[in-house]
Amino acid sequence: MAHHGRGVVRFALFAVLAAVPAAALAQAPAADEVTFTKDIAPILQRSCQSCHRQGEMAPMSLVTYQEVRPWARSIKNRVVNREMPPWHIDKNIGIQKFKNDTSLSDEEIALVANWVDNGAPMGDPDDMPPPVDFADSAEWQIGEPDLVVRFPAYPVPAEGPDLFGNIYTDLDLDEDRYIKAIQTRVPDDASRRVVHHALSFAVDPDEQQMREAGETDIPAAMFLVEYASGKLSEIYPENSGLLLESWRRMRLDYHLHSVGEDIDANVELGMVFHPKGHVPEHIRWSKQLGQHVTDLDIPPGKVVRTDGYTYFHSAARITAFQPHMHALGTYQCLELIYPSTGTPAETELVSCAHWDYNWHMVYNYADDVAPIIPAGTVAHVISWHDNTEAFRANPDPKNWTGNGGRTIDEMAFAWLGWYDLTDEQYEEELAERRALQEAAAATDQQQQ
Numbered sequence: 360m361a362h363h364g365r366g367v368v369r370f371a372l373f374a375v376l377a378a379v380p381a382a383a384l385a386q387a388p389a390a391d392e393v394t395f396t397k398d399i400a401p402i403l404q405r406s407c408q409s410c411h412r413q414g415e416m417a418p419m420s421l422v423t424y425q426e427v428r429p430w431a432r433s434i435k436n437r438v439v440n441r442e443m444p445p446w447h448i449d450k451n452i453g454i455q456k457f458k459n460d461t462s463l464s465d466e467e468i469a470l471v472a473n474w475v476d477n478g479a480p481m482g483d484p485d486d487m488p489p490p491v492d493f494a495d496s497a498e499w500q501i502g503e504p505d506l507v508v509r510f511p512a513y514p515v516p517a518e519g520p521d522l523f524g525n526i527y528t529d530l531d532l533d534e535d536r537y538i539k540a541i542q543t544r545v546p547d548d549a550s551r552r553v554v555h556h557a558l559s560f561a562v563d564p565d566e567q568q569m570r571e572a573g574e575t576d577i578p579a580a581m582f583l584v585e586y587a588s589g590k591l592s593e594i595y596p597e598n599s600g601l602l603l604e605s606w607r608r609m610r611l612d613y614h615l616h617s618v619g620e621d622i623d624a625n626v627e628l629g630m631v632f633h634p635k636g637h638v639p640e641h642i643r644w645s646k647q648l649g650q651h652v653t654d655l656d657i658p659p660g661k662v663v664r665t666d667g668y669t670y671f672h673s674a675a676r677i678t679a680f681q682p683h684m685h686a687l688g689t690y691q692c693l694e695l696i697y698p699s700t701g702t703p704a705e706t707e708l709v710s711c712a713h714w715d716y717n718w719h720m721v722y723n724y725a726d727d728v729a730p731i732i733p734a735g736t737v738a739h740v741i742s743w744h745d746n747t748e749a750f751r752a753n754p755d756p757k758n759w760t761g762n763g764g765r766t767i768d769e770m771a772f773a774w775l776g777w778y779d780l781t782d783e784q785y786e787e788e789l790a791e792r793r794a795l796q797e798a799a800a801a802t803d804q805q806q807q
Contacts, residue, residue: 394482504629537600543586589718649740679776698735
């Protein structure tokens with residue numbers, strides 16, 4: 360670890376061995392021992408069937424052997440390539456411990472591959488685990504919300520340009536409360552097809568009238584949460600929250616696009632609060648950070664890297680990382696550049712993620728590994744776009760693409776969640792992290 364003259368540690372110290380590359384596929388049982396009923400069905404139940412069952416969003420059901428067998432080869436390909444279940448964090452770089460990790464282990468991937476390569480045998484029916492009684496998919500990921508805000512439905516025509524605008528609604532809240540968890544939900548399949556993204560804000564009660572009157576001196580709105588296709592909920596650390604004031608109204612900034620039929624777009628916002636009267640220690644923020652420094656310039660036939668930077672004036676704990684690009688995006692990394700008097704500056708590659716436009720995943724760091732950074736740290740967001748014919752998700756490799764708000768344009772930044780720390784709190788959290796690491800290392804040594 361590096362120190363400056365006063366001995367203050369400058370590393371994020373997110374966890375011992377957190378950046379150790381993931382192991383190669385672990386040794387699994389011999390292929391002829393792997394069966395659907397004994398080995399594969401439990402994996403599907405845990406990580407796949409919540410979506411892959413009758414009446415849910417996935418294109419096929421994967422509950423019974425008869426349903427799964429025709430898709431065996433495709434399942435192997437998607438699982439081995441880590442395309443399914445959707446969890447796109449690079450397993451070989453940076454932090455690997457998250458609150459909402461839905462990915463398969465190396466051992467589970469090896470089991471699936473061995474099973475398919477051996478002809479996908481069914482096995483003994485008596486080994487089949489009992490079916491899972493899944494909760495209704497319409498239920499909230501954050502648990503039952505304390506408050507649900509439903510924005511008025513917006514009609515999206517079958518054809519037309521992308522739609523951008525605002526929807527307002529009242530806030531039914533009798534006293535100020537601190538948000539503990541938050542989720543934007545697009546409750547029906549039709550709405551999910553037309554909602555590109557939606558941003559929720561708590562605003563001045565007169566904002567709508569002021570905007571319509573053309574006034575420019577409008578009080579600042581408070582950003583709450585962003586939604587895009589495939590995004591999960593945002594889970595705040597226990598000692599953090601965001602104050603929602605009861606006197607405000609709610610605003611939804613929408614980006615909608617036509618899909619060939621008339622659809623009413625529905626969006627709702629659910630929140631779980633801290634107990635009444637509880638004031639959390641930290642305010643948890645979420646913002647677009649690391650915007651690309653130069654305009655995006657993605658010529659046809661080219662793979663382009665862009666870089667963005669955000670300076671942290673205060674010490675902080677980073678709680679969540681969510682890449683954001685559009686159809687040409689392929690990969691994004693979050694690097695931390697620490698304050699340093701030396702040359703070159705000390706850096707740490709915290710997280711990298713492959714990109715799939717259909718899954719705007721937010722990766723909530725586990726509390727014991729969330730990066731702790733000193734004041735003066737720079738968050739460096741590195742993004743790659745692929746405008747070649749070889750990139751199968753490319754809608755039109757013959758066209759130049761630049762930055763913009765439309766679905767066919769591109770973006771490059773990350774949504775980061777964090778809360779600020781004083782220098783004293785930074786030192787305290789750093790000391791606690793180091794103590795946990797030393798205790799874990801001592802335990803590992805005793806077990807060897």
